[in-house]
Amino acid sequence: MNSMLIPLTRYAQFDGRASRKEFWMFYLFVMLVTVVGYIGMGIGAAMGSDVLTMLFGAIVILFILATLVPFIAVSVRRLHDTDKSGWFMLLGMIPFAGIVLLVFYVLPGTPGDNRFGPAAPAV
Template sequence: MSLMFQPLRKYATFSGRARRKEYWLWQLFVALLYTALTIWLVSTLGPIPETATADEMMAQMNGAPAAMYPMIAIGLASLLLFLPSLAVTVRRIHDSGNSGWWILLGLTAVGGIVILVFALIDGTPGPNRYGADPKGRAAPAY
């Protein structure tokens, strides 16, 4: 459980390495938080007809001033969680022995797949140029 909040303790630390468990627990925390905030937003709006247009939904949001609070909370959460999310992703890429600049691939159409692969593969055993192995494994003997 402590790994889930490790990115908050290392708020903007881009150096070092992050285990897969730390990365995915952080992603789970962020997903649960945004799900809860979205449920709060939808519950303040009330029922929305399936055939409602974007203008009709905006009018309903303007008619529900209580919807302002969950929207502010979503905006603040996005601002506060941006740097820890970016930092834990860079540290996760470092765990595979690659430069954190690979994260810029996420700005392209297929780059998200590359970042997903980096997040899924196991890190290099033993220390690499970005730090000690977070799992505490020794370097392989060749």
């Protein structure tokens, strides 16, 4: 659980490197909370409760907004771990080019030091 929350403590740190575990555990955390929120919205909609649906919708929106900067920061640090510039994040704006980002996120980091600093600490 600790490795899921590390990017929240380094929420605006765009320099350095992030290990695969740090990135993917944070991604899992964000997806789990978002899915639980959507399930709550679905339950509220199935019950016909507009209040419950809107409450869970607001929670999901606030959570996504609160984790947006930490997610961008850990993504940039993950790219740094593979010795790529953080500007590669802009590939996500091109249709189907996000697959290239996925490949970079899955690749192992460069062993030892690279131009972005020492190897990512084992989490």
